[in-house]
């Protein structure tokens with residue numbers, strides 16, 4: 486009999502174009518040898534040009550999915566992506582406590598505070614930002630905002646290393662154990678520098694910036710790669726370093742698809758397997 490792989494749960498929305506959301510999460514879990522599970526929060530109507538609309542999943546169905554997999558199959562690590570509404574966020578937070586997922590529980594929990602698509606379409610109702618801050622961040626092992634989300638959450642506009650550090654300090658105040666301020670949108674001429682901290686340890690993760698517009702799903706893919714490593718037992722700095730190496734290669738091998746922005750690609754991992 487084959488032994489069971491580690492498991493990871495994504496609580497996130499569907500991207501009909503397949504580049505971001507649960508589609509990116511599941512293929513990243515798979516590429517990293519982890520069994521992926523889903524609590525779907527919303528269905529988006531989306532392609533390479535952007536998001537045309539979305540419909541939320543009823544709250545009891547969202548929480549039902551979490552309970553169903555957690556109580557039967559077990560969750561070694563979990564992450565959130567698009568959560569759409571404050572009602573869903575509040576219910577997810579309560580359910581995570583019930584199934585022992587979160588920083589003070591047995592299971593690592595990554596919060597990717599998705600507010601909008603990279604094409605600028607809102608994926609979170611405006612009033613829900615406060616619920617992310619107060620209900621999810623204190624439960625998170627790690628939060629992974631991009632620079633737009635940092636500005637929305639803290640008011641800090643990151644323009645370089647000094648403000649990136651200021652933003653990380655402001656984000657830690659919301660109560661997560663670790664903060665990763667992603668620098669993908671920093672300065673197109675520079676390397677891509679992400680900053681990881683728990684307030685004591687500070688790690689700069691620097692890598693080459695690849696010249697491509699096709700980075701759709703990059704944030705989801707990175708957070709899922711980190712979650713995969715956490716599911717396999719890595720500590721946070723190791724998991725984030727592994728996530729950074731993974732996303733770098735996925736950006737390097739991203740491809741055009743449709744008339745807009747193409748997706749990052751984990752296909753290279755299959756070729757290497």
Ligand SMILES: Nc1ncnc2c1ncn2[C@@H]1O[C@H](COP(=O)(O)OP(=O)(O)OP(=O)(O)O)[C@@H](O)[C@H]1O
Nearest residue numbers: 603631667668669670677694695700702703704736
């Ligand atoms: N052109 C690039 N070349 C190399 N790495 C990149 C590039 N763009 C982003 N990254 C890396 O990809 C990861 C995701 O960062 P980013 O700040 O773009 O997140 P995001 O905005 O949530 O992603 P997206 O909106 O593209 O899904 C980070 O590690 C970042 O440094």
Ligand SMILES: Cc1ncc(COP(=O)(O)O)c(N)n1
Nearest residue numbers: 498499505506602603701702
């Ligand atoms: C369902 C869903 N979840 C997340 C994103 C963010 O991804 P991106 O910033 O690459 O547009 C998205 N576009 N759609």
